Amino acid sequence: MSRGYNSTIQRKKKPCKICGRPSYIFSKGRCEPCARVEDTLARDEMENEKIIQEEDLGGLIRDADAIFSQYIRLKYADKDGIVKCFTCDVKKHWTLMQCGHYIKRGHMGLRHDERNCRPQDAGCNEYKDGNIPEFTKRLELESPGITEILNEEMRLPYKVTREKLTQVISYYSTLVNEMKKKTNKQQVL
Numbered sequence: 001m002s003r004g005y006n007s008t009i010q011r012k013k014k015p016c017k018i019c020g021r022p023s024y025i026f027s028k029g030r031c032e033p034c035a036r037v038e039d040t041l042a043r044d045e046m047e048n049e050k051i052i053q054e055e056d057l058g059g060l061i062r063d064a065d066a067i068f069s070q071y072i073r074l075k076y077a078d079k080d081g082i083v084k085c086f087t088c089d090v091k092k093h094w095t096l097m098q099c100g101h102y103i104k105r106g107h108m109g110l111r112h113d114e115r116n117c118r119p120q121d122a123g124c125n126e127y128k129d130g131n132i133p134e135f136t137k138r139l140e141l142e143s144p145g146i147t148e149i150l151n152e153e154m155r156l157p158y159k160v161t162r163e164k165l166t167q168v169i170s171y172y173s174t175l176v177n178e179m180k181k182k183t184n185k186q187q188v189l
């Protein structure tokens with residue numbers, strides 16, 4: 001009777017490089033659930049990049065980004081067009097601010113999602129790469145549980161389409177035009 005090799009191999013748990021939990025390593029330093037999620041996300045992103053190229057959606061994405069960014073900055077601006085950075089409280093005219101994403105823009109399903117976006121100054125959005133620890137803390141204060149929801153939604157398969165992008169552009173264009181009319185937010189300092 002053979003006992004086989006497996007019985008003599010001691011598998012040791014190591015911390016997964018994604019979730020940090022002690023796990024049997026599945027691939028590239030990751031536990032099995034984390035490896036599956038990451039590989040699915042990578043495949044998803046590659047497929048979306050292919051669709052964007054084949055259907056020539058680059059221009060539509062830029063237009064959707066631009067109008068959605070205006071909307072997010074105007075949404076949180078006061079009547080004079082002044083808006084506070086979500087993660088450091090610096091105040092500036094909305095035209096000088098940026099639209100920051102909690103889950104990175106590469107995840108197309110949350111790229112134009114209001115729950116995922118807040119105004120940020122360049123210091124936080126660019127130089128601190130989104131200032132994510134503070135972003136997490138403040139989103140949670142606003143709406144407990146939201147960061148877990150967004151992190152789960154990030155893992156759902158999502159396909160970018162011309163229709164969805166066109167919808168974003170027309171929906172937010174209407175809102176932005178109304179907001180600009182209502183106040184003197186249009187004024188550029």
Ligand SMILES: [Zn+2]
Pocket residue numbers: 016017018019020021023030031032033034035
């Ligand atoms: Zn893991």
Ligand SMILES: [Zn+2]
Pocket residue numbers: 085086087088089090120121123124125
């Ligand atoms: Zn800031």
